[in-house]
Amino acid sequence: MSDSNISEAFREAAMAVFETLEPARQERTRRLAAMSTTYVATSRDKLLDHAFDAIVENAAAEVFGKAAKQRVLFVIGESGSGKTTSVERHLAKRPQFRPRKRADGHVVYPMVSMEAPKPLTPKGLARAGLKALGHQALNGSLTETELFEFWKEQIREQGVLFLAIDEMQHVLRGTSTQEVQNVADIVKSLVQIPGWPLHLILSGVPALGRFLEQEGETERQLKERSIIVEFQPMTYPEDVKVMTKVIKQIVTVDAGLAADGLDKSEFVHRVIHAASGAFGSVIQLTRKACENAMRSDRCEVSIKDFEVAYALASGCRASQNIFTAAEWNRIEPGQSLAEMLRNVPARKHSKPSKRAGA
Numbered sequence: 001m002s003d004s005n006i007s008e009a010f011r012e013a014a015m016a017v018f019e020t021l022e023p024a025r026q027e028r029t030r031r032l033a034a035m036s037t038t039y040v041a042t043s044r045d046k047l048l049d050h051a052f053d054a055i056v057e058n059a060a061a062e063v064f065g066k067a068a069k070q071r072v073l074f075v076i077g078e079s080g081s082g083k084t085t086s087v088e089r090h091l092a093k094r095p096q097f098r099p100r101k102r103a104d105g106h107v108v109y110p111m112v113s114m115e116a117p118k119p120l121t122p123k124g125l126a127r128a129g130l131k132a133l134g135h136q137a138l139n140g141s142l143t144e145t146e147l148f149e150f151w152k153e154q155i156r157e158q159g160v161l162f163l164a165i166d167e168m169q170h171v172l173r174g175t176s177t178q179e180v181q182n183v184a185d186i187v188k189s190l191v192q193i194p195g196w197p198l199h200l201i202l203s204g205v206p207a208l209g210r211f212l213e214q215e216g217e218t219e220r221q222l223k224e225r226s227i228i229v230e231f232q233p234m235t236y237p238e239d240v241k242v243m244t245k246v247i248k249q250i251v252t253v254d255a256g257l258a259a260d261g262l263d264k265s266e267f268v269h270r271v272i273h274a275a276s277g278a279f280g281s282v283i284q285l286t287r288k289a290c291e292n293a294m295r296s297d298r299c300e301v302s303i304k305d306f307e308v309a310y311a312l313a314s315g316c317r318a319s320q321n322i323f324t325a326a327e328w329n330r331i332e333p334g335q336s337l338a339e340m341l342r343n344v345p346a347r348k349h350s351k352p353s354k355r356a357g358a
């Protein structure tokens with residue numbers, strides 16, 4: 001979630017906490033926040049630039065009545081690969097997506113972004129879509145068709161040219177082919193609003209690709225209409241160079257610390273493995289390692305800080321830590337946490353919660 005989603009009331013409450021901190025901790029809080037908001041650009045952004053340029057220019061080409069068919073941009077990648085962060089970044093940087101004043105004085109939002117509800121049903125999607133357009137309280141008795149018609153009408157009336165839906169795979173896990181087909185039909189119908197060539201940006205985990213894999217007319221048409229950007233997992237040795245650069249940048253530039261032994265190829269291989277190859281997870285782990293060094297009042301980040309950061313993030317036992325184990329390559333990252341939870345006996349009765357200080 002981006003900062004823009006945080007309410008003023010929360011900000012005020014956070015400020016109250018910030019003011020209780022002594023100056024050195026306030027300074028550390030500032031540095032940590034600055035480090036966490038930095039965007040790390042890579043060659044993937046060039047690909048996204050091309051894709052976003054294509055849909056923006058495609059929408060503009062309608063002025064001449066000649067837009068290309070491709071009006072759906074799929075951004076696909078494993079969890080933690082950085083889809084949400086990258087899409088948010090690319091949406092925010094383009095002036096064409098910003099609100100503008102129409103000739104009649106109305107402010108219009110050419111781009112609307114939303115998250116697919118979970119579980120995702122056609123009705124739920126339409127309701128979430130209408131909510132993103134400011135329609136909170138909808139008559140509960142509206143049928144699926146009525147909701148969809150109203151949604152499409154509102155898209156047109158409010159001048160929405162681009163609709164971004166994140167987590168679009170929610171319908172696909174464990175659902176039947178028919179349900180996948182239903183949502184694929186909806187996506188297709190959204191790009192076929194009469195007189196309104198809407199552009200879609202759909203992001204999600206690789207299961208989202210099932211929309212495009214299916215046999216049949218709808219899927220073939222959807223594929224023809226799509227641009228696909230896939231965030232591939234980081235692998236060894238191919239991505240060692242780029243990940244070494246990313247780790248160094250976060251430690252030395254974003255966090256302003258020194259790096260001790262973080263350019264060794266085996267260490268970077270361990271980082272990639274610990275993050276299951278997910279680009280965003282590598283960033284998060286590196287930031288946590290920096291945080292650990294800062295909290296210990298050190299100016300240097302070492303492999304030990306990654307060991308601690310990984311232990312805290314995974315809950316693994318010491319022998320299963322990818323940064324220290326001899327046979328680290330055999331450790332399934334993420335498994336250790338699941339294993340730990342399996343050994344915790346389920347609680348039959350939960351105790352009533354207590355407020356701090358009560």
Ligand SMILES: Nc1ncnc2c1ncn2[C@@H]1O[C@H](COP(=O)(O)OP(=O)(O)OP(=O)(O)O)[C@@H](O)[C@H]1O
Pocket residue numbers: 038039040041077078079080081082083084085086204205279280281283284
């Ligand atoms: N390009 C980037 N620059 C800086 N930080 C990033 C970048 N990409 C990802 N991150 C960091 O990695 C984290 C995970 O990325 P993100 O939430 O975008 O992944 P995702 O692919 O959307 O995952 P999920 O499928 O679980 O929603 C983010 O919270 C952010 O801290």
Ligand SMILES: [Mg+2]
Pocket residue numbers: 083084085166
């Ligand atoms: Mg995401």
